[in-house]
Each structure stands twice: as structure tokens, then as C-alpha cells.
Amino acid sequence: MKSAAAGLGLLAALLLLALLGPLVAMDPNLQPALGDGTLAAPSIAHWLGTDQWSRDVFARLAHGARASLLVAVVAVSVAALLGVIIGLAAGVAGPWMAGVLRRVIDVGLALPRVVVLLVLLAALGTLPLPLFAVVLGVTGWPSLARLVRGEALRLRHAPFVAAARALGASPVRVAFREILPGALPPLLVAAAFGTADAMLLEAGLSFLGLGIRPPSPSWGGMLLEARDYLGTAPWLLLAPGIALVLATATATLLGDALRRSLTPDQR
Amino acid sequence: MTPLLEVRDLRISFPRDGTTPLVPVDDVSFEVHRGELVALVGESGCGKSLTGLAIPRLLPDNASLGSSTRITMDGTELVTLSESAMRPWRGRRIAMVFQDPMASLNPVMRVGAQIGEAITAHQSVPAPEVRRRAIALLAEVGIADPAERVDAYPHQLSGGMRQRVMIAMALAGEPSLLIADEPTTALDVTVQAQILELLDRLRRERGLAVLLITHDLGIVAGRADRVLVMYGGRIVEAAETTPLFAAPAHPYTRGLFASIPRLTGDGGRLVPIAGTVPPPDQWPEGCRFHPRCPVAIAQCAAERPPLAPVGDHHLAACWVAAGRTP
Numbered sequence: 001m002k003s004a005a006a007g008l009g010l011l012a013a014l015l016l017l018a019l020l021g022p023l024v025a026m027d028p029n030l031q032p033a034l035g036d037g038t039l040a041a042p043s044i045a046h047w048l049g050t051d052q053w054s055r056d057v058f059a060r061l062a063h064g065a066r067a068s069l070l071v072a073v074v075a076v077s078v079a080a081l082l083g084v085i086i087g088l089a090a091g092v093a094g095p096w097m098a099g100v101l102r103r104v105i106d107v108g109l110a111l112p113r114v115v116v117l118l119v120l121l122a123a124l125g126t127l128p129l130p131l132f133a134v135v136l137g138v139t140g141w142p143s144l145a146r147l148v149r150g151e152a153l154r155l156r157h158a159p160f161v162a163a164a165r166a167l168g169a170s171p172v173r174v175a176f177r178e179i180l181p182g183a184l185p186p187l188l189v190a191a192a193f194g195t196a197d198a199m200l201l202e203a204g205l206s207f208l209g210l211g212i213r214p215p216s217p218s219w220g221g222m223l224l225e226a227r228d229y230l231g232t233a234p235w236l237l238l239a240p241g242i243a244l245v246l247a248t249a250t251a252t253l254l255g256d257a258l259r260r261s262l263t264p265d266q267r
Numbered sequence: 268m269t270p271l272l273e274v275r276d277l278r279i280s281f282p283r284d285g286t287t288p289l290v291p292v293d294d295v296s297f298e299v300h301r302g303e304l305v306a307l308v309g310e311s312g313c314g315k316s317l318t319g320l321a322i323p324r325l326l327p328d329n330a331s332l333g334s335s336t337r338i339t340m341d342g343t344e345l346v347t348l349s350e351s352a353m354r355p356w357r358g359r360r361i362a363m364v365f366q367d368p369m370a371s372l373n374p375v376m377r378v379g380a381q382i383g384e385a386i387t388a389h390q391s392v393p394a395p396e397v398r399r400r401a402i403a404l405l406a407e408v409g410i411a412d413p414a415e416r417v418d419a420y421p422h423q424l425s426g427g428m429r430q431r432v433m434i435a436m437a438l439a440g441e442p443s444l445l446i447a448d449e450p451t452t453a454l455d456v457t458v459q460a461q462i463l464e465l466l467d468r469l470r471r472e473r474g475l476a477v478l479l480i481t482h483d484l485g486i487v488a489g490r491a492d493r494v495l496v497m498y499g500g501r502i503v504e505a506a507e508t509t510p511l512f513a514a515p516a517h518p519y520t521r522g523l524f525a526s527i528p529r530l531t532g533d534g535g536r537l538v539p540i541a542g543t544v545p546p547p548d549q550w551p552e553g554c555r556f557h558p559r560c561p562v563a564i565a566q567c568a569a570e571r572p573p574l575a576p577v578g579d580h581h582l583a584a585c586w587v588a589a590g591r592t593p
Contacts, residue, residue: 168440
């Protein structure tokens with residue numbers, strides 16, 4: 001269970017950064033007195049240096065971590081909620097409805113998520129952080145819905161489902177109380193991996209200027225602003241870059257550990 | 268006394284592409300009275316399980332009932348009820364217990380929660396009361412330490428205990444009819460006897476009517492009030508248990524008895540019934556048993572024998588048996 005330990009360790013570090021970092025760091029948008037210097041290298045005063053507007057990079061990284069985690073968790077929750085409802089319905093509905101929902105899921109899977117997001121965000125303009133996260137989640141449900149549908153199809157003819165029906169359980173009760181619990185393990189694993197996707201997407205969209213807009217700190221936005229100072233101030237790029245790699249690694253390691261412990265037959 | 272359940276002309280058919288429908292159950296009529304234990308006996312493929320599923324209308328979606336089929340319970344015609352009108356009957360008046368207790372319990376739910384599901388499916392009961400009732404039901408079906416076992420997962424219980432849990436779930440809605448489809452087939456012989464004893468006791472204590480579907484004539488003796496023997500989708504013999512065991516009338520029933528090993532007697536060879544049960548699409552004309560029957564006469568292949576009295580409360584569908592009666 002090395003990946004579980006590594007994942008949990010990284011998660012703890014990430015949570016520490018997101019929860020406590022902003023308390024010890026200064027306001028991320030504060031510009032220290034002139035003369036403190038722009039593009040200062042890492043030092044005791046500025047642990048990760050300062051950027052071109054002489055803002056503290058550690059402070060921005062810590063606040064960006066909050067944004068990144070919040071967006072990822074909200075986005076995955078929204079995607080899982082939609083995926084469960086649509087996937088379950090597609091798995092247990094009558095033939096006509098199931099056919100329609102299966103095609104809806106197929107269309108959702110066929111649309112490239114990034115393109116859909118670019119169009120949506122361009123149309124919606126600047127969004128508050130939670131709403132941006134919801135938009136991200138709304139585009140993430142099809143793969144989870146396909147997974148839940150598959151599990152529902154596998155379980156709908158299980159004898160315990162027949163037994164529940166024989167004792168008077170309604171279709172909705174059968175779906176949520178008998179079938180969903182059996183579909184949860186693979187769903188949890190997929191959601192963990194989906195968290196990594198959501199963090200990368202958030203960074204990517206912020207990098208493109210469509211996600212979290214400046215001056216609010218985000219890792220993608222920091223990468224965007226660091227582009228021009230690659231040679232002179234590499235810490236501007238390295239700090240959010242490494243943070244992003246470690247954060248996605250956290251989600252992936254945890255997802256992997258979850259998969260191993262929930263599907264013992266594939267160990 | 269009007270029967271609790273009355274099944275008339277039960278005919279179950281499945282459509283087939285380009286040919287006549289498959290009719291695995293045809294012209295089956297019987298009734299079950301309150302507090303009565305009726306055994307429906309037959310080999311695999313004789314239609315006994317479909318008969319059991321038809322009563323709470325749990326047949327597969329593509330199955331259809333005959334136009335003259337009537338299933339009446341407590342004066343209500345079930346055949347014409349809509350699916351949503353049928354649901355309150357399932358579990359509340361008619362409960363089912365299935366063959367495989369390993370697969371019939373949800374592996375990821377605690378047994379108490381599953382019994383709770385069966386309770387709250389029909390009544391709105393506060394959670395502590397649900398738990399109290401679940402424990403009481405576990406105690407009633409003879410599970411030791413019910414207050415602890417209520418939190419167990421199915422895999423922590425033995426096969427016999429799981430079947431007891433299934434029965435507890437079936438009792439949760441306080442039904443008046445319990446349909447038990449091969450409830451003991453997956454269990455050890457000693458556990459079989461305990462489960463049957465439990466069904467018998469519930470019938471006495473609760474006045475529960477039980478339709479026991481089984482392939483095993485041996486477990487019927489001494490417990491069932493009446494026995495219905497099915498062959499080829501039809502009832503071939505119906506009688507009270509004692510006269511049936513004393514003098515089986517239909518050659519098929521006699522064949523079944525001849526193939527049961529006995530502890531007493533001459534220790535002679537078991538006599539198998541020749542041949543195998545044909546699938547429903549190859550059932551012969553006339554009496555469906557005649558190709559395998561040792562006493563068949565010409566009439567058997569030509570004409571279908573009606574279920575006719577051959578003795579006191581004793582019916583058999585056999586030309587030979589009918590001819591023998593005085």
C-alpha cells in the first residue's frame with residue numbers, strides 16, 4: 001500500500017498548504033513597498049520569491065491551492081451527482097427511456113470537454129469561483145454516467161434485486177438502495193481520478209485566461225503570468241508547476257489505492 | 268370457506284420470432300386456503316417457478332398471461348391490476364423467498380438494513396422502531412443473538428442463517444401468503460429440515476399460507492396439507508398429502524416415488540423414470556407424459572386427459588387412472 005501512504009502524505013501537505021498557508025502568508029494581492037523589489041529570488045522574507053508586481057509567490061500559491069481544491073471537489077461532486085442520476089436511470093429505465101439516455105451519454109462522451117468548456121465560459125463571461133466549479137462539473141458527468149450505467153446493467157438482474165422487487169420495492173427504491181451501493185466502489189475510484197482531471201482543467205482554463213481571472217490567485221494563472229520571465233525568474237513557473245504535478249499525483253495515487261482496496265480480485 | 272388465493276386457467280406464454288408462442292405453463296388451476304401449506308412439486312422446467320412468479324406478477328416483461336387466466340386473492344383480481352397498484356401487494360400480502368440465499372441478499376448492505384427496507388417499503392416507521400422490528404423478526408426466525416446479527420453483512424452468515432434472514436424480510440410486510448421457491452435447495456440436508464420446520468411453525472403461529480415450490484417430494488411429507496404435482500406445464504395430480512403418499516394415482520407421481528431412496532423396505536433397486544423432460548417446444552400432443560409412461564394406452568397420445576377425481580379430494584390427469592376408478 002505504498003501508493004496509499006504516498007497519496008495520503010501528499011494530501012496532508014496539500015491540505016496544510018491550502019488551510020494554513022493563507023494564514024501565515026500575506027495577502028496575495030498586496031504589493032510590498034517599492035524597493036522590496038519585483039522578481040525577487042526566494043529568500044527568508046519571501047519563501048518562494050516575488051513576481052513581476054512584487055507580490056509574494058508563496059502567498060499566491062497557498063491561496064491558489066484553496067481555489068484549486070475547492071474547484072476540484074465541487075466539480076467532481078457535481079459530475080458524480082449528475083453521473084449517478086443519469087447513469088442509474090439509463091441502467092434501470094424501460095427500453096425506450098434507456099435507449100434515449102444511452103444516446104445522451106454517448107453524445108456527452110463524444111463532445112470534447114475542453115471545447116465545450118471554452119464555449120460555455122466564453123458565453124457565460126466571468127464567473128464566481130463556485131459557479132466556475134459547477135460549470136466544470138456539468139461537463140464531467142458523461143464518463144461517470146457510463147460507468148454507473150454499466151454497473152446498473154450488471155446488477156439489475158441480480159437475485160437480490162429480484163428479491164427486493166418481490167417484496168414490493170419501487171423502481172426508484174431499487175435503483176438507489178439496491179443498485180447504487182454496488183456501483184459505489186468503481187464510482188469512488190473514478191471520482192478520485194476525476195479530481196486530478198478537474199485540477200488540471202482548472203489550471204489549463206485559468207492559463208488560457210478563461211478560468212479564475214486575475215488578480216485572484218490560481219495556479220494556472222500564475223503559470224500564465226510566469227511565461228515571460230522563464231529565463232530571469234524561473235521560480236515563478238516552478239512553484240505552481242510543481243504544486244500542480246504534486247496535486248494531480250495525490251489524486252491519482254489515492255484513486256489507485258482506492259481501486260486496489262475496493263477491487264481485491266484485481267490486486 | 269373462500270380460499271385466500273385462487274388461480275384459474277393460468278397460462279403463461281412467451282412470444283417467439285416467426286412461430287407460435289412458447290407456453291411453458293398451461294391450464295393450471297389451484298387454490299390456497301388461509302394457514303394452509305400447499306406444495307407444488309415437479310422437475311426442473313415443469314413450470315412450477317413460473318407459476319410462483321405469476322402470482323405476484325413478477326414474470327419477465329415479455330411473458331403474457333392467457334386471456335382466461337384469473338388470479339384472485341382476498342376477492343381482488345390481480346391479473347388486471349396496474350404495476351403501481353400491484354406493488355402494495357408484493358411483500359405486504361404476498362411475499363416471496365427465493366432459492367439462493369447467497370445471491371438474494373444484497374452483499375453490501377447489513378441484514379438489518381435489508382429487513383428495514385422490506386418494512387419501510389410499505390409503512391412509514393421511524394428508524395429506531397424499524398431496527399427494533401428487524402431484531403424481533405430475526406428472533407422470530409430463530410437467529411441467535413439477533414441484536415448483534417442485525418448489524419452483520421450477509422457474508423458473515425451461514426447459508427441457513429441467510430435463508431432465515433430472507434424469511435424475516437418476507438415476514439416484514441406481514442403477508443398472508445408466502446411463496447417459497449425451492450427455499451432449501453441450496454442448503455445442507457440438516458439445515459433444510461430446520462428451514463422447513465420454521466416455515467411450518469410460522470404457518471401455525473401466524474396463520475400464514477405457504478406455497479412451497481420444490482422438486483423434492485421427500486421434504487413435502489409430513490408438512491404439506493396438499494400436494495400439486497406438475498409435469499410439462501400442467502398439474503397432473505392434486506391431492507391431500509396423506510392419500511397421495513398412500514396411493515399416488517398418476518404414473519408420473521408413482522415414478523417419482525419409485526425413484527426416491529427409502530430407509531426402510533426391501534432395499535430394491537431404484538426405478539428411474541425413462542427418458543428426460545422434453546423442453547416446452549417439444550411437448551407431445553395428448554398427455555404430455557405419455558412417451559415416458561409405462562402404462563400409456565392409445566388414447567393418451569391422442570387426447571389430453573382432464574384433471575378428474577380418482578378418490579376423495581384426489582384429482583389426477585390420467586386416462587388409465589380414470590379408467591381404474593370404480
